[in-house]
Amino acid sequence: MIRKFSVLYVGQIELENIGKHGTPADVRHYANERIVEAYRTVVDVAKLMDEAGYYCLWTAEHHFQREGYEVLPNLILLGTYLAAVTRRLRFGCAFNILPMWHPIRLAEDYAVADILTNGRVVMGIGRGYHSREVESFGAPVLDQAANMELFEEQFELMLKAWNEDAFSHRGKHYTVPPPVPYRGYTLTEVTLVPRPVHRPVEIWQPIASGKSIEFMARHGIKGMVTLNGERVTDQVFRAYRDARARHGARLELGQDLCLGLGFYMAESREEALRRVEPAHDERYKWFAPFGFVRYADAEGRPWGSPGAPARVPTLEDGVAQKAWMVGSPADCIELIREYEAKYPGLDQIMLHWPEGVPPVTFMDQLRWFARDVMPAFPARGGGRPLAGAPPGVAPSGRAGGRV
Numbered sequence: 001m002i003r004k005f006s007v008l009y010v011g012q013i014e015l016e017n018i019g020k021h022g023t024p025a026d027v028r029h030y031a032n033e034r035i036v037e038a039y040r041t042v043v044d045v046a047k048l049m050d051e052a053g054y055y056c057l058w059t060a061e062h063h064f065q066r067e068g069y070e071v072l073p074n075l076i077l078l079g080t081y082l083a084a085v086t087r088r089l090r091f092g093c094a095f096n097i098l099p100m101w102h103p104i105r106l107a108e109d110y111a112v113a114d115i116l117t118n119g120r121v122v123m124g125i126g127r128g129y130h131s132r133e134v135e136s137f138g139a140p141v142l143d144q145a146a147n148m149e150l151f152e153e154q155f156e157l158m159l160k161a162w163n164e165d166a167f168s169h170r171g172k173h174y175t176v177p178p179p180v181p182y183r184g185y186t187l188t189e190v191t192l193v194p195r196p197v198h199r200p201v202e203i204w205q206p207i208a209s210g211k212s213i214e215f216m217a218r219h220g221i222k223g224m225v226t227l228n229g230e231r232v233t234d235q236v237f238r239a240y241r242d243a244r245a246r247h248g249a250r251l252e253l254g255q256d257l258c259l260g261l262g263f264y265m266a267e268s269r270e271e272a273l274r275r276v277e278p279a280h281d282e283r284y285k286w287f288a289p290f291g292f293v294r295y296a297d298a299e300g301r302p303w304g305s306p307g308a309p310a311r312v313p314t315l316e317d318g319v320a321q322k323a324w325m326v327g328s329p330a331d332c333i334e335l336i337r338e339y340e341a342k343y344p345g346l347d348q349i350m351l352h353w354p355e356g357v358p359p360v361t362f363m364d365q366l367r368w369f370a371r372d373v374m375p376a377f378p379a380r381g382g383g384r385p386l387a388g389a390p391p392g393v394a395p396s397g398r399a400g401g402r403v
Contacts, residue, residue, distance in 0.1 A: 002377050004055035004348040007366065008094060008226065008260055009045060010355070011060060011072035013037045019278035025286045028067040038071045041359045042078065043085060048363050050086035052370035056122060058092035058224075058350060063100070063133045069286050069355055076109045076121060083117035088298035091117075094224060095126030095206060099139035099147060103154040104176065107161040107192055114196040124204040124224070127151045127212075129290055146276055152215065159219075161192040164202055188263040204258070207236050208294075217243035226260030227352060229295035229321030232302065233259065237343060249329025260350040261335075262324035264357070265373075269327035273315060275325060279356030284357045286355065288312045295321045325351075329372035336377070357372070 013034055018022045046057055060080060064074035072078055079091030113121040128134040129145055135139035141147050153171045165348040166189040169176045177187040205216055207223045214224055217240065225236050237254055244251050262283075263277035284293070293303050293313055301308035317325035325335050336349060344397060352371070353362050 001344070002336055002347060002349055005369075005374055005377070006054060006056040006058055006258070006348055006350040008060070008093070008350050008352045009042060010063065010353070011042070011065075011070045012353075013356045014358050015042075015066040015068060015282060015335040015356050019286070020277065020281040022278070022282065023284075025069070026066060026070075030066060030068045034068065035066075035071050042072070043082065043343075045084050045363060045366070046082045046089060046091075050368060052087060053374065054370065055348065056090040056092045056350075056398070057191045058094040058122075060094050061097050061126075062130065067286070068370075075110070075124075076106075076113045076323070079121040080113045080116055081122045083113075088120075089175040090120045090121040090122055092204065093124040094204070095132065097128040097142065098125050098138040098151050098154045098158075099128055099134055103158040107158045108194075108275070109360075111162070111192065111194045112195045112202070114198055114201075119198040122203050122204065122275040125155065125205075125221075126206055129208075137401045138181050139221050148210065154385065156220070161195055163197060166191050182381055193393075196219075207240065210236070210239055213239050213243045216240070217249075218248045218370055220244075220247075220249065222258070222349070223255040224258045224260065226350065227262055227292070227294065227318075227323045228357060229323050230264065231296035231300050231321075232294050234322075234342075235296075237346075250344075252345025255345025255347075257343075257346060258340060258348040258350050259343075259346060260352050262318055262326070262339055262354060263332075263351040263365070263369075264326050264354060265329060265332060267328060269331055272326045272328070273319070276354055277315045279354035280318065280324070282356035283354055295323070303384060329368070332369070332373045336373070 013030060014037060015028070020362050042059070049057055059072050059075050060070055061075050062071060063069050063073050075093040075096060077092065082091050093160055098106070110121070129142055134147070139150060140145070150173055152179060153173050157169045157171070157174055157176065160169060168189045175191045179186055179188070202222065202226055203219075204222045205212060207216070207225050223240055225233055228236065237257060240257060241251050241253050241255070243255070262280065264272050266272035266275055295303045295309075295313060295317065297303070297308045299307070303309045303313075315324065315326070319326050322335065324331050339349070341347060
C-alpha cells in the first residue's frame, strides 16, 4: 500500500524564459552567484517537507552543470547537512555515480553520514550517463561494457568494506590493500573506519532499462522507476519481481520499488496542464537527448523503436501515459489509488519537481499536496495539516501558485 510520499529535486536553479521556444538548453550558462541559489532552495524545501510529513527528499549527483539544471555534486554531504536542520525527513542519494568515486572513499563518507544522521541518509548508486561528467573523472561511460565492469567491481569492494570487520580485495581495477610494508609487517587486510551502524545498508538504483535488473536482484538492491509510461512501468515492475524471485526473494508486485511521477496541481486539469506545460517542455529540452523518453505505444513498442513514435513528448503524452500526475487533488488521488490497486507491494510515490517551476510555486504545491492528497492515505505516511489556508485552497491563495 502507498504510505510514503517523497520528492525528487535534481538541483535546478530558477530558470527563466522556459519552454519549447524558450532559451536553448545548451545556451544557458549561469554564474556561480546563480548556481548557489539551489543550495538555499534545497534547505527551504527540506524544512517544508519535514514539517508536512513527507518521507524522503531525493537529490541527484551531477557535475559541471553551468546550464543550471542539476547543480548538486555531493549528495552525502548535502544530506548530512540537511538532516541537521530537520527532524525526521530522510535524504536519498539519487544517485551516487560509482565510476566517479573511489569506492572506499564513498563507503567511508556514507558511514559517517549514517552515524551522524542516525540512518536518515539513504544510499543510492548509479553508473552515470553524462559523458562530460564520467569521462572527465577518468572513468568510462561511452564504452558501456567497461563502465559496467568497473561499476560491478566498485560495488563489490564497497560491500566488503561495509560488511566485513577486515577485508581485502584483488581485482582488475583495485588492489586493497597493496602488499606493502607497514610498521614492520606486510599488509594483507584493512578495516573500514568507521563502518555504517545501520547494516545491511539499504541501497537503491535507478531502473532505466532491463539491463540492470538482474544485478540488482542478485544483490537485493531496491529500484527507482521515474517518468515511465504505464506499459513500460508494468514491464519493469514485473521483470524486477521475477528477477528477485529467481534469487530467492518472494516479493509482492511493486515491493522494494519507488514510482516517480511528474507532478503539478491546480483547481482543474485544464488549468494545471496550461500552467506546467512550459516546465514540462523545458525538462525534455535537456533530458530527451539523453534518451529519457520511456514511453510505449498501444502495441507495447518503446518510443524510438521501429513503428513507434520517435519525437520529443508533449505534456498530453505524459498524462496519457500516466507518467505525469497533473490536475486537481482528486485527480491525483485517483491516479495514486489506481497504481496502488495494480501494485499491492508499492509503498512509495515520488513527486518529480518539473524543471522550470519556480521554488515558491513548487513549495506551494507541496503544502497543498500534503493537506489535500496525503491524508487520503491515512496512517500510512500522510501529511500533517499545515496552518495558513483552509482545505481545498492553494496555500498561496492561487490555484497552485505561478509558473
